[in-house]
Amino acid sequence: MTASLDHQRALRASTLAQDLRALFGKLKRRLRDQADAGDFSPSQVSVLLRLEQDGPTTASALARAEGMRPQSMAPVLAALEGAGLISGTRDPDDGRQTLLSLTQACRKWIEDGRAARQDWLTRALQARLSPQEQEEVTRAVELLRRLVDE
Numbered sequence: 001m002t003a004s005l006d007h008q009r010a011l012r013a014s015t016l017a018q019d020l021r022a023l024f025g026k027l028k029r030r031l032r033d034q035a036d037a038g039d040f041s042p043s044q045v046s047v048l049l050r051l052e053q054d055g056p057t058t059a060s061a062l063a064r065a066e067g068m069r070p071q072s073m074a075p076v077l078a079a080l081e082g083a084g085l086i087s088g089t090r091d092p093d094d095g096r097q098t099l100l101s102l103t104q105a106c107r108k109w110i111e112d113g114r115a116a117r118q119d120w121l122t123r124a125l126q127a128r129l130s131p132q133e134q135e136e137v138t139r140a141v142e143l144l145r146r147l148v149d150e
Contacts, residue, residue: 031120031121034116034117034119034120035112035113035114035116041076043068043076044076044079044080046066047062047076047077047080047086048085048086048102050066051100051101052102052107052110055101056089056101057099058091058097058100059073059074059098059100062077084103085102085103085109086100086101086103086106087100088100125137
C-alpha cells in the first residue's frame, strides 16, 4: 500500500511540476509582450541583464560569463553599442582595457519595460481575481519562494 501511495505522490508531483513549468513559461511570454523588448537576441538580452546586475565589465569577462568565445561576443556588443544601449570607457585600473556599461537610455528602457510589465500584472490580478483569490495566490507565492530559496 505504501509503495502505491508513494508512486501516486511522485506522479502528482511530476504532473504539478509540468503544469508549473508550462504556466510560468506562458506568464513569462505574456509579461514579455507587455513591454517593447525590441528585436534583440537572447544573447543580447542576457548581456544587458548581466551588465545591469553585475555592473561595468570587460568584453572578455562578459564572454566568459556568458560561456561564449570573445570572437562571438564582439557582434553582440557591437549591436548593443550601435543601438545606444551600452558604452565603453577606459578601465581606470588597466588603461588597456575597456569597461562596458549600460547607457542612461538603456537604464530608462529597462525601467520602462519593468513598469509596463508590473502595471499589466497588477491590472490582471485586480480584474481577474477576487480579493480571496489574490490571497490564495499570495500563499502560493510564499510556497513557491520556498522551492527556489536556498
